[in-house]
Amino acid sequence: MKIDPIHQFNIEPLFTLGHIGNHTIAFTNSSLFMFIAVLLIALLMLASGRELVPGRLQSVAEISYEFVATTIRSTAGAEGMKFFPLIFSLFMFLCVSNLVGVIPYTFTIASHLIVTAALALLVFFTVLIYGVYKNGLKFFSIFVPHGVPIYILPLVMFIEILSFFLRPVSHSVRLFANMLAGHIALKVFAGFVAMLGFSLGALGWVGGVLPLALTIALYALELLVAFLQAYVFAILTCIYLNDAIHPGH
Amino acid sequence: MAESHGEAKGQKAGAHTETDGGHHGGAFPPFDSSNFASQLVSLAIAFVALYLIVSRIALPRVGGTIDARQNKIEGDLAEAQKLKDESDAALKAYETELANARANAQAIGNETREKLNAASEAERKALEAKLAAKLADAEKQIATTRTNAMSNVRGIAADAAGAIVQQLAGVTPDANAVNSAVDASLKG
Secondary structure, three states, X not given: OOOOOOHHHOOOEEEEEEEEOOEEEEEEHHHHHHHHHHXXXXXXXXXXXOOOOOOHHHHHHHHHHHHHHHHHHHHHOHHHXXXXXXXXXXXXXXXXXXXXXXXXXOOOHHHOHHHHHHHHHHHHHHHHHHHHHHHHHHHHHHHOOOOOOOOOHHHHHHHHHHHHXXXXXXXXXXXXXXXXXXXXXXXXXXXXXXXXXXXXXXXXXXXXXHHHHHHHHHHHHHHHHHHHHHHHHHHHHHHHHHHHHOOOO | OHHHHHHHHHHOOOOOHHHOOOOOOOOOHHHOHHHHHHHHHHHHHHHHHHHHHHHHHHHHHHHHHHHHHHHHHHHHHHHHHHHHHHHHHHHHHHHHHHHHHHHHHHHHHHHHHHHHHHHHHHHHHHHHHHHHHXXXXXXXXXXXXXXXXXXXXXXXXXXXXHHHHHHHHOOOOOXXXXXXXXXXXXXX
C-alpha cells in the first residue's frame, strides 16, 4: 500500500475541445469541478425561494449575499458595492469549490496555481484599470505614503511599488498553498490508517486509530480553511479595490 | 493515472521533458504547464458564466427579496405606529369629550340649582309678603277692635259713673262732666 498524496491533484482530460496554437484545450476534471461549482452557486442563488420568511436554502442564499455585502461595505465603503458581483462571484466560486474539494474523490480547483493566479491577476488588473480610470494619475499616489521624510521616500516608494506588484503573487500563492498543503496533509494521514492496517494486521488497525483521529481533526480544520481562504481572498480583493476607489489612504 | 498524464502530454507538441511519467504523474501536477491552457479556458468560461448569472439574475433577485422584506417590515412598523397614533388620538378625543360632558353636566346642574333656588326664594318672598300683609290686616283689625272696645268701655264707664252718682247723690250728673271725668280716669 503506497501513499500517493499528489495523485489527487492530477489533471485528467475527459475530452478534447480543440486547439489554440499548439495547446490542446481539453475538458478536464478541473473543468468539470469548475462547472459543478458554478452550477451549485446558481442552484443556491436561483432555486431558493423568495419568501418573506425565508426557508433554509433561501436563508443560506441571503446570508451569503449579506455576508459579502457587509464585507465590501466595511472594507471598501459604499462605493465598493460597484464590485459586488465580482467579489460575490469570486467568494462563492472559491468557497463552493473548496468545500466541494474537501469531499473525498473530488478535485480542488484552487489547488492549482494557474487558477488562483488567473483570479488574482483578474483582481490585480481590475484594481489597476479602475484605479487609473477613476483617479487618473492620482491613483499612483498610493505609492507615496503621507508623512514620510523626503530622504527615505525613494526607498519607501520602491517598497510600495514592489509590494503592489507582488500582490497577485501573495494573493494567489496564499490560496493555492493552503489548499494544496491541507489536502496533502489530509491524504498522508488518511493513508497512514490504511498503511498500518494492511501492513501490521489487527495491531495495525488498532494503531490506526491515532492517525484516524488526526485525519478527522485535520478534516475539520480543512473545512474551516476552505471557507477561510475563500474569505481571505475576497477580503483582500476588497482591500485592493479600496486602494483603487480611495487612493488617498 | 500516469497513462492519462502521458496522454495529455502526448497531445501537446514539445511537452516539457521533465514529465515523462514513469513514476506517479511525473511532474508535480499544479506546476505542469501543459494543463494551463485547458484550465485557463475552462476557468474563463466558468467564471464569466458565473459572473453573468450572479450579476444579472442572482444578486438582483436575492437583493430584491431582502429589500422587499425590509420594506415590508418598515411598512408594517409605520402602519403599527400610525394605528397607535390613531388610537392615542381617539383616546385623547374620548377624554376631552368626557371632560366636556362632565363640565356640561356640572353647568347644567349648577344652572338648575340656581334656577330652583331663585324660584324658591321668589316664592318664599311672595309668601312672606302675603303673610306680612295678612299680619298687617290682623293688626289693623285688632287696633280697630281695641278702639271700638275702648270707646264702648268709655260709654259703659260713663253710664256706670252716672248711675253710681245718681244712686249715691241722687242727682243726675251733667253728662259732659261725667264724660270728661271718665276720660281723665281712663287716661290716668
